[in-house]
Amino acid sequence: MWIVCGFCYLRNSTRTARLHYTATTPQSNIIMGITSQKLEEGWMLSKTQKVAFLGIAGLVRAGGPGDEADKLVDRPTFADDKVPACWHSLQRVFWEELIHSFALVAVFVPTVMDDQAAMACIITGTPGVLMVFSEEQRTLLRERLLTLIWQEFRDPQSKLFQAGVSKIIGAQATAKAIGKAAPTVRAAQASKGKKKTEEGEEEEEKKPKTEKRKAPKASKKGKQEKVKKAKTRKSAEEEDDDEEGELQDTSSDLDLSDG
Numbered sequence: 001m002w003i004v005c006g007f008c009y010l011r012n013s014t015r016t017a018r019l020h021y022t023a024t025t026p027q028s029n030i031i032m033g034i035t036s037q038k039l040e041e042g043w044m045l046s047k048t049q050k051v052a053f054l055g056i057a058g059l060v061r062a063g064g065p066g067d068e069a070d071k072l073v074d075r076p077t078f079a080d081d082k083v084p085a086c087w088h089s090l091q092r093v094f095w096e097e098l099i100h101s102f103a104l105v106a107v108f109v110p111t112v113m114d115d116q117a118a119m120a121c122i123i124t125g126t127p128g129v130l131m132v133f134s135e136e137q138r139t140l141l142r143e144r145l146l147t148l149i150w151q152e153f154r155d156p157q158s159k160l161f162q163a164g165v166s167k168i169i170g171a172q173a174t175a176k177a178i179g180k181a182a183p184t185v186r187a188a189q190a191s192k193g194k195k196k197t198e199e200g201e202e203e204e205e206k207k208p209k210t211e212k213r214k215a216p217k218a219s220k221k222g223k224q225e226k227v228k229k230a231k232t233r234k235s236a237e238e239e240d241d242d243e244e245g246e247l248q249d250t251s252s253d254l255d256l257s258d259g
Helices: 046-060 091-102 117-126 135-151 162-204 220-253
Strands: 002-006 044-046 083-084 106-110 128-131
Touching: 044 046, 046 083, 046 135, 091 106, 091 117, 106 117, 117 128, 117 135, 135 162
Parallel strands: 106 128
Antiparallel strands: 002 128, 044 083
């Protein structure tokens, strides 16, 4: 089984500044200070997956089974009863350092156990060919690489960072979170509004009932002025009537004949 990410071709590697292991002088073709990562930080599989992962070929022990002393060694245990895909994995930075310091134009790994070499090839853009033990391992490794690539798309420090992808994923995650929180928010708002309404009704009940205000009574002085004005209007009307009567009497006494 193959995973294509070739032959390893080494170009001039002297006096190339180190990429990760900077404590090693670039004047030497030796890289020092290489460390392994914690097992639980690597690719973890269930025991069933690990057996299918290795297949028949992966279970063949070239030197035969170990002695009784080896069987007594206690291996560490991990959460969910999982096991590492590789117990002696070399970190991705190691593979990136090899590609960089020795100017590799391609990488060939005949017995790949985890994702480290493949991800180094993908990030550095270096062609690679990696051989796996079984079809199950190929499927699991492909899924693992896709997951890691999507994580790199969202990492601003990664060479694979894609702002557009990160924005879309972030927007979807935000919308999903809002969608989940919306019923809770609406319920809280409704409860708050109901509480305010009840408080308002209680305050209204506590207020003393006020009687309807009666129209203010007119003062005595105001009444006298109204009576005086009414008498004045009445006497003026009577005078007008008297004048009109005199005019009528005068017109009846006039002789309008031509003679």
